[in-house]
Amino acid sequence: MQVSITDSDSNLVTDESRASAALPIGKRASTARWISYILAIYVVVLALEFFVFNRNWHWDTVFSYMFSQQIMIGLGNTILLTIFSCVLGLIFGIMAVWARLSNLWVLRTAAGLYIWVVRATPLLVILLMIFFLGALVPTLGIGLPFLEPLVETPTNQVITRFTAAVLGLSLYLGGKSAEVLRSGVISIDSGQFEACKALGISQFNAYLRIIGPQIIRVITPSMANELITMFKNTSLVSVIGFAELLTTVELIYSRNFKTIPLLMVAVLWYLVLTSLAMYGQARLEKRFGRGFNRRVGLSPAVEQQATEMVVLDEQTETQTSRGEGR
Amino acid sequence: MNQAQVATRIPTEETLQRPILELVGIQKHFGSFHALKDVNLSVQAGSVTCIVGPSGSGKSTLLRSINMLEAIDGGAIYFKGEMIGQEVVRRRRVPVSARKARQQVLNFGMVFQGFNLFPNLTAQENVMVGPRLVRGTDKRQAAERAALLLDSVGLKNKGANYPSELSGGQKQRVAIARALAMDPEILLFDEPTSALDPELVGEVLAVMKELAERGSTMIIVTHEMKFARDVADEVIMMADGQIVERGLASTIFTNPRTERARSFFSSISKQ
Numbered sequence: 001m002q003v004s005i006t007d008s009d010s011n012l013v014t015d016e017s018r019a020s021a022a023l024p025i026g027k028r029a030s031t032a033r034w035i036s037y038i039l040a041i042y043v044v045v046l047a048l049e050f051f052v053f054n055r056n057w058h059w060d061t062v063f064s065y066m067f068s069q070q071i072m073i074g075l076g077n078t079i080l081l082t083i084f085s086c087v088l089g090l091i092f093g094i095m096a097v098w099a100r101l102s103n104l105w106v107l108r109t110a111a112g113l114y115i116w117v118v119r120a121t122p123l124l125v126i127l128l129m130i131f132f133l134g135a136l137v138p139t140l141g142i143g144l145p146f147l148e149p150l151v152e153t154p155t156n157q158v159i160t161r162f163t164a165a166v167l168g169l170s171l172y173l174g175g176k177s178a179e180v181l182r183s184g185v186i187s188i189d190s191g192q193f194e195a196c197k198a199l200g201i202s203q204f205n206a207y208l209r210i211i212g213p214q215i216i217r218v219i220t221p222s223m224a225n226e227l228i229t230m231f232k233n234t235s236l237v238s239v240i241g242f243a244e245l246l247t248t249v250e251l252i253y254s255r256n257f258k259t260i261p262l263l264m265v266a267v268l269w270y271l272v273l274t275s276l277a278m279y280g281q282a283r284l285e286k287r288f289g290r291g292f293n294r295r296v297g298l299s300p301a302v303e304q305q306a307t308e309m310v311v312l313d314e315q316t317e318t319q320t321s322r323g324e325g326r
Numbered sequence: 327m328n329q330a331q332v333a334t335r336i337p338t339e340e341t342l343q344r345p346i347l348e349l350v351g352i353q354k355h356f357g358s359f360h361a362l363k364d365v366n367l368s369v370q371a372g373s374v375t376c377i378v379g380p381s382g383s384g385k386s387t388l389l390r391s392i393n394m395l396e397a398i399d400g401g402a403i404y405f406k407g408e409m410i411g412q413e414v415v416r417r418r419r420v421p422v423s424a425r426k427a428r429q430q431v432l433n434f435g436m437v438f439q440g441f442n443l444f445p446n447l448t449a450q451e452n453v454m455v456g457p458r459l460v461r462g463t464d465k466r467q468a469a470e471r472a473a474l475l476l477d478s479v480g481l482k483n484k485g486a487n488y489p490s491e492l493s494g495g496q497k498q499r500v501a502i503a504r505a506l507a508m509d510p511e512i513l514l515f516d517e518p519t520s521a522l523d524p525e526l527v528g529e530v531l532a533v534m535k536e537l538a539e540r541g542s543t544m545i546i547v548t549h550e551m552k553f554a555r556d557v558a559d560e561v562i563m564m565a566d567g568q569i570v571e572r573g574l575a576s577t578i579f580t581n582p583r584t585e586r587a588r589s590f591f592s593s594i595s596k597q
């Protein structure tokens with residue numbers, strides 16, 4: 001039997017309906033969409049009233065302080081603290097997860113204890129304990145237990161407000177990020193490790209070049225969460241009197257009592273910095289998603305180009321620029 | 327295609343006389359489970375050995391032991407007369423250092439049932455990464471060699487594609503090229519076509535057949551009886567962690583000596 005799609009003998013489809021096949025396909029009018037628009041307008045108007053027409057915000061005060069020297073110094077301290085603590089914290093985290101997954105039980109146990117303690121102790125307590133370490137051990141030294149140390153310095157010389165803040169924050173982040181990293185490692189298929197082994201690739205190189213990028217892809221969202229939390233946690237160091245952004249703000253409003261406008265200055269800066277962090281996260285996700293995010297919506301010509309064999313040194317360049325287009 | 331750069335070595339008179347690989351009394355336990363029970367096997371350079379047998383009989387475990395992905399707990403493996411995986415230190419036999427293990431594993435190229443390609447690298451980068459990281463080959467050279475190897479497995483235009491953009495058969499051919507890139511002396515295949523759609527099996531077997539014809543030493547776990555008959559020099563049948571029958575490819579399928587082999591071959595030929 002011959003079957004043809006254009007065969008219209010049946011007359012089941014009316015001429016009118018047939019003609020409408022040529023019409024373009026638009027969006028369907030939906031009540032829900034209209035309600036959502038009305039609600040959005042309502043909320044925007046409310047927000048305008050709340051933020052713009054309420055004079056108690058004292059926006060002029062906010063903007064006069066926004067870029068003042070004192071705030072800039074506080075902001076700089078916050079950024080410095082964040083960078084130092086993130087770098088050191090991630091180093092602690094990598095060391096901890098490496099020890100945790102080691103086949104030496106001494107290392108495993110040590111890492112387990114560290115992660116356990118960090119998870120159990122509030123950051124505030126960690127910060128205070130480190131800052132007041134001098135009360136516990138008056139001098140720091142290197143040597144054997146119960147014997148004269150080889151080198152020795154007074155604790156209070158090493159533990160300044162800044163080092164206490166960095167140490168506290170990074171020890172905390174180290175414990176938390178170790179768990180995030182471990183979740184990344186166990187998400188990788190064992191076949192990946194076996195393929196590396198079968199090729200004779202050392203464990204270090206395997207993690208650095210092959211498994212690592214796959215882990216980063218998996219953990220980016222939760223790691224970004226930890227880092228942003230940690231960035232906001234820098235405000236906790238005001239308990240040990242380190243003058244970062246929030247401490248600076250508190251100092252100012254305790255003198256002039258413009259509490260709300262000054263808190264707003266801090267909030268605005270935290271918004272700016274968090275946006276930067278989230279932009280970084282998006283870039284990371286794109287970069288390390290290569291090979292996972294299928295290329296969609298490419299025209300056949302581009303597909304063709306993409307499948308062309310690239311032999312030359314420009315290879316990586318072409319790939320990254322293509323990666324960004326994805 | 328550049329034969330000289332792709333081909334593995336041609337067997338000489340000398341290498342043909344002595345086995346390139348010898349397994350002596352291999353034992354392997356997983357906890358209390360006895361997975362390999364006194365396995366003895368010798369493989370001549372340039373020969374193709376097919377291993378068949380029911381699921382769970384220890385075929386993968388045997389290949390993985392040769393490749394040091396599993397540590398054996400008895401017996402010994404000799405490559406060109408030298409014990410691999412273990413060494414004698416102060417009259418005690420101990421596993422070799424991680425560094426030495428990495429050297430020894432270079433004698434083997436492994437192709438896995440599940441491909442195990444690196445998903446974050448393109449096909450070409452997958453083939454390049456071994457020589458780059460292990461031998462320190464420079465990038466341009468590694469890329470050119472990878473292009474040749476991909477060409478030799480029929481994937482000339484797929485170098486820039488990620489594994490997720492390739493079919494199963496293409497993935498497995500990239501995996502073969504990746505193994506070849508390290509110039510292994512022996513190629514190990516663990517059911518290379520079992521994860522493939524039936525219409526994709528042929529393209530992978532064709533590449534393997536070409537390798538065999540070029541004189542590569544290969545040990546292949548497979549259920550493809552026709553392929554085994556065509557390509558294998560020797561066929562080994564395993565059951566319950568033991569080798570229960572071995573013979574020439576031409577006779578073992580038609581004239582199995584043991585009842586066990588007979589029922590196994592008839593069960594798979596019915597499929």
Ligand SMILES: Nc1ncnc2c1ncn2[C@@H]1O[C@H](COP(=O)(O)OP(=O)(O)O)[C@@H](O)[C@H]1O
Pocket residue numbers: 356359361379380381382383384385386387388
């Ligand atoms: N890592 C492991 N732990 C415990 N048992 C295992 C492990 N690997 C394999 N086995 C067992 O060893 C036996 C042989 O497995 P395998 O070599 O994979 O068989 P085959 O490849 O012939 O199907 C099976 O019974 C399997 O359950």
Ligand SMILES: [Mg+2]
Pocket residue numbers: 385386387516517
């Ligand atoms: Mg198997």
